Amino acid sequence: MFHNLKMVSKVVFGRGCFSQLGDILQAQRSNNKATMVFLVDDVFEPGTLKDRLPMKDHDLLIWVNVDDEPTTGYVDQLTTQVKKIIVGKFGRRPDGVIGIGGGSTMDLAKAVSLMVNNEGSAAQYQGWDLINNPAVYHCAVPTLSGTGAEVSPTTMLTGPEKKLGIHSDYTVFDQIVLDPELIADAPNPQRFYTGMDCYIHCVESLEGTYLNTFSQACCEKSRDLCREVFLTDGPEANGKLMVASYCGGMSIGYSRAGVCHALSYGLSFVLGLHHGIGNSVVFDYLEDYYPKGVKEFREMMEHQGIELPRNLVADLGDEQMETMIDVALVMKPQWENTLVTRDRIRELYLKM
Amino acid sequence: MFHNLKMVSKVVFGRGCFSQLGDILQAQRSNNKATMVFLVDDVFEPGTLKDRLPMKDHDLLIWVNVDDEPTTGYVDQLTTQVKKIIVGKFGRRPDGVIGIGGGSTMDLAKAVSLMVNNEGSAAQYQGWDLINNPAVYHCAVPTLSGTGAEVSPTTMLTGPEKKLGIHSDYTVFDQIVLDPELIADAPNPQRFYTGMDCYIHCVESLEGTYLNTFSQACCEKSRDLCREVFLTDGPEANGKLMVASYCGGMSIGYSRAGVCHALSYGLSFVLGLHHGIGNSVVFDYLEDYYPKGVKEFREMMEHQGIELPRNLVADLGDEQMETMIDVALVMKPQWENTLVTRDRIRELYLKM
Numbered sequence: 001m002f003h004n005l006k007m008v009s010k011v012v013f014g015r016g017c018f019s020q021l022g023d024i025l026q027a028q029r030s031n032n033k034a035t036m037v038f039l040v041d042d043v044f045e046p047g048t049l050k051d052r053l054p055m056k057d058h059d060l061l062i063w064v065n066v067d068d069e070p071t072t073g074y075v076d077q078l079t080t081q082v083k084k085i086i087v088g089k090f091g092r093r094p095d096g097v098i099g100i101g102g103g104s105t106m107d108l109a110k111a112v113s114l115m116v117n118n119e120g121s122a123a124q125y126q127g128w129d130l131i132n133n134p135a136v137y138h139c140a141v142p143t144l145s146g147t148g149a150e151v152s153p154t155t156m157l158t159g160p161e162k163k164l165g166i167h168s169d170y171t172v173f174d175q176i177v178l179d180p181e182l183i184a185d186a187p188n189p190q191r192f193y194t195g196m197d198c199y200i201h202c203v204e205s206l207e208g209t210y211l212n213t214f215s216q217a218c219c220e221k222s223r224d225l226c227r228e229v230f231l232t233d234g235p236e237a238n239g240k241l242m243v244a245s246y247c248g249g250m251s252i253g254y255s256r257a258g259v260c261h262a263l264s265y266g267l268s269f270v271l272g273l274h275h276g277i278g279n280s281v282v283f284d285y286l287e288d289y290y291p292k293g294v295k296e297f298r299e300m301m302e303h304q305g306i307e308l309p310r311n312l313v314a315d316l317g318d319e320q321m322e323t324m325i326d327v328a329l330v331m332k333p334q335w336e337n338t339l340v341t342r343d344r345i346r347e348l349y350l351k352m
Numbered sequence: 353m354f355h356n357l358k359m360v361s362k363v364v365f366g367r368g369c370f371s372q373l374g375d376i377l378q379a380q381r382s383n384n385k386a387t388m389v390f391l392v393d394d395v396f397e398p399g400t401l402k403d404r405l406p407m408k409d410h411d412l413l414i415w416v417n418v419d420d421e422p423t424t425g426y427v428d429q430l431t432t433q434v435k436k437i438i439v440g441k442f443g444r445r446p447d448g449v450i451g452i453g454g455g456s457t458m459d460l461a462k463a464v465s466l467m468v469n470n471e472g473s474a475a476q477y478q479g480w481d482l483i484n485n486p487a488v489y490h491c492a493v494p495t496l497s498g499t500g501a502e503v504s505p506t507t508m509l510t511g512p513e514k515k516l517g518i519h520s521d522y523t524v525f526d527q528i529v530l531d532p533e534l535i536a537d538a539p540n541p542q543r544f545y546t547g548m549d550c551y552i553h554c555v556e557s558l559e560g561t562y563l564n565t566f567s568q569a570c571c572e573k574s575r576d577l578c579r580e581v582f583l584t585d586g587p588e589a590n591g592k593l594m595v596a597s598y599c600g601g602m603s604i605g606y607s608r609a610g611v612c613h614a615l616s617y618g619l620s621f622v623l624g625l626h627h628g629i630g631n632s633v634v635f636d637y638l639e640d641y642y643p644k645g646v647k648e649f650r651e652m653m654e655h656q657g658i659e660l661p662r663n664l665v666a667d668l669g670d671e672q673m674e675t676m677i678d679v680a681l682v683m684k685p686q687w688e689n690t691l692v693t694r695d696r697i698r699e700l701y702l703k704m
Contacts, residue, residue: 002366004376004527007359013566013606014354024356175356180565213532213591214365217599221573239565247569254365 002212005253006169008151008176011246015239018141018179022054025096028137029056034095035086039064039078039109041101041143049100060085060094066104069274072123072159075108079115079122093117096137102194103147103275106140110155110171113138122157126164131171139175143182145241146194146276148201148249150176156275163269178246180238192230192306193276195241196297198248199226200279203293205255209337218251230300259289259338262331263348266324271312281308285351289338313352324349354564357605358521360503360528363598367591370493370531374406377448380489381408386447387438391416391430391461393453393495401452412437412446418456421626424475424511427460431467431474445469448489454546455499455627458492462507462523465490474509478516483523491527495534497593498546498628500553500601502528508627515621530598532590544582544658545628547593548649550600551578552631555645557607561688570603582652611641611690614683615700618676623664633660637703641690665704676701 012020025036035058042063044050055061062078086094093116099109113135115122125131140150149155153172154165183191202223205211211219225244229237264278273281280297287294301308313321325345329335364372377388387410394415396402407413414430438446445468451461463474465487470477477483492502501507505524506517535543554575557563563571577596581589616630625633632649639646653660665673677697681687 001372002364002369004362004364004372006362009361010356010358011566012354012356014564017354020353020356178566212366213588214530214595214598217573217577217592217595221569225569236565240569243566243569246566 003253006153006172008173010175011178012176013178013239013242015180017177018052018182021098021139021141021177024139024175024177025054025098028096030095033058033090035059035090035092037062037082037086037094037097037112039097039099039101039105039112041066041105044100044143053100058086058090064101064105064108066101066108068272069268070104070107070111070155070157072121072126072157075111075115075122075157078108078112082112082116094136096139097135098139098141100141100143102142102144103149103197106142106147106149106173107155107157109138109140110135110149110173111157111166114155114166114168114170122166123159123161125166125168126157126159126162128167131166131168134170137174139177140173141177141179141182142242142245144186144191144194145183145245146196146198146248148198148245148252150178151246151249152252163265178242180236180242183238183242188304189277189306192301192304193274193280195226195230195244196280196283196300197276198222198245199230199297199300200260200283200293201248201255201257202226202251203290204258204260205251207290207293208256208258210254210256210333212254215251215254218247219255222247222251226300227296231296231303256333258334260286262328262334263345265331266328266345266349267312267352269327270316270320270324273312277309281312281352282348284308285348310352313349321346321349355605358505358524360525362527363530364528365530365591365594367532369529370404370534373450373491373493373529376491376527376529377406377450380448382447385410385442387411387442387444389414389434389438389446389449389464391449391451391453391457391464393418393457396452396495405452410438410442416453416457416460418453418460420624421620422456422459422463422507422509424473424478424509427463427467427474427509430460430464434464434468446488448491449487450491450493452493452495454494454496455501455549458494458499458501458525459507459509461490461492462487462501462525463509463518466507466518466520466522474518475511475513477518477520478509478511478514480519483518483520486522489526491529492525493529493531493534494594494597496538496543496546497535497597498548498550498600500550500597500604502530503598503601504604515617530594532588532594535590535594540656541629541658544653544656545626545632547578547582547596548632548635548652549628550574550597551582551649551652552612552635552645553600553607553609554578554603555642556610556612557603559642559645560608560610562606562608562685564606567603567606570599571607574599574603578652579648583648583655608685610686612638614680614686615697617683618678618680618697618701619664619704621679622668622672622676625664629661633664633704634700636660637700662704665701673698673701
């Protein structure tokens with residue numbers, strides 16, 4: 001059985017296309033009392049972006065904080081807030097949810113668009129195809145590129161019991177607005193780490209055995225674009241990074257990340273590191289597994305003037321170390337092509 | 353304004369995935385009296401493919417003939433046939449239309465799926481966004497790759513007055529089933545010419561000025577895959593050709609073919625040449641415009657043992673020649689980057 005990939009329904013790409021968002025949303029507004037919910041990364045609260053949001057009278061703007069990765073509790077809180085205001089005031093569900101930000105913000109928008117149409121807590125739906133009702137219309141406007149969240153059928157959430165996505169065809173966005181100008185101001189090292197989420201995913205997938213020609217083509221193009229973006233000073237770097245992320249995301253259906261992602265999960269779980277930076281920290285120690293990829297990654301770091309955080313693990317107690325190893329080992333498919341022991345994982349972690 | 357691209361909703365890719373078609377369609381059948389219409393290229397009538405069609409009691413199989421490119425008259429005839437049988441017998445519209453074949457068959461499936469829900473003749477809807485009602489569910493199973501018809505928002509039709517597509521978001525397929533095994537038996541030179549439809553489109557787009565980073569990435573990957581398929585004897589050639597066609601089709605929203613397509617339209621109009629072979633015949637004489645591309649194209653021909661038909665134009669009368677020049681010149685955007693005269697076009701045609 002091959003996975004039947006659900007695609008994002010509509011994609012607009014181009015420098016400045018964010019200014020079309022108003023027209024795009026207008027087509028989704030059922031009448032002049034229609035309401036849209038804008039979830040926007042609160043790093044933009046002080047800036048001018050909010051003046052460009054195509055909001056109408058009944059719309060709702062919520063600044064979301066993604067200093068920590070999204071939790072089911074935060075999704076529940078946002079959903080309650082939306083229902084209280086919009087359902088309470090207008091007696092109806094919102095017409096749509098728009099997420100403006102990076103991977104975490106987009107994941108929150110996916111989750112809230114699902115949860116306004118599904119009862120209970122987001123935690124009940126962590127897993128595969130547990131969602132009963134389709135989401136309301138949902139749209140993403142990435143301001144950081146590399147996670148692939150704009151195209152993936154998953155919203156990754158940390159719940160009370162587990163870190164696991166809500167995987168569903170209903171999770172996939174109805175619309176994405178890819179405006180390279182919106183990622184132009186993303187600061188390093190965040191921009192670099194998010195890009196590396198994409199690059200490392202592609203390197204791991206291309207070295208793995210779980211890959212078909214469709215995903216191979218997507219991964220190759222994505223990796224090539226990452227090279228152009230992070231190793232050269234050529235034109236259209238922002239557009240290329242957006243397309244790299246799109247292609248990387250498209251590859252996910254028939255590809256699989258490897259060892260780096262498994263180890264990075266351990267770091268995230270115990271140290272709370274964001275996924276992108278966790279991947280970069282780990283990847284730097286994986287030259288035994290990916291000699292060419294790690295060499296190129298280091299060239300990218302040098303070209304971009306990035307210094308990785310070091311000595312993250314030194315102060316950890318034994319118990320935390322064992323937990324970290326447990327979390328890494330749970331990711332069985334990621335270890336598929338390599339013999340691994342707890343000692344080997346400990347040895348790798350101790351370098352970080 | 354950037355075009356807001358409507359994507360195919362679901363894509364399944366993999367060797368042998370055609371066997372999943374039954375399950376995929378089952379999810380679209382509203383009840384046990386649901387009816388699906390299979391439009392299948394009649395080249396498969398003698399073979400074993402029909403035994404693999406996941407047909408149910410109330411389904412309808414129509415063998416379609418695409419020796420000539422699709423006409424609005426043929427679409428009307430097929431639509432009447434479908435309505436007479438299915439609406440007549442069951443008092444309801446079909447649940448879906450499945451096109452199995454090359455670009456022309458897929459275009460017929462798109463057009464019939466639209467016309468069962470829209471009144472009048474297909475000729476009334478040739479143009480942009482003239483369709484009023486959404487199509488019924490429609491699905492494509494390509495058995496030839498390169499046209500991009502599986503992903504494009506167009507069904508190209510020759511009408512009583514013009515050759516012009518029905519361009520609409522509603523035209524886009526709900527599902528495509530990309531099984532490389534199904535194109536494995538496509539005979540040369542047809543396979544080659546269809547592949548060149550893709551290759552030449554990409555070369556022309558990449559040399560043109562109307563291109564953004566999204567389409568550039570799609571064109572580059574598509575062209576690279578065509579190179580692998582037609583210049584090397586590497587593995588997975590069928591899968592790569594399918595992905596090349598998919599990527600080429602994805603590029604169409606923000607790219608534009610050039611001189612070759614304009615001249616090829618003239619050949620098609622006057623001589624009835626299919627689009628793929630027309631493109632190849634023309635491209636061989638365009639080294640002034642695309643020196644690298646034409647060189648590579650000739651290497652591909654040699655590697656694949658293809659001989660182009662020659663002396664196609666020698667016997668044409670003056671009037672036909674002038675018509676051919678008229679048709680080529682109508683395609684104004686295609687001549688955008690070059691100074692052109694009727695004499696120059698005549699000179700090129702006379703070589704063919």
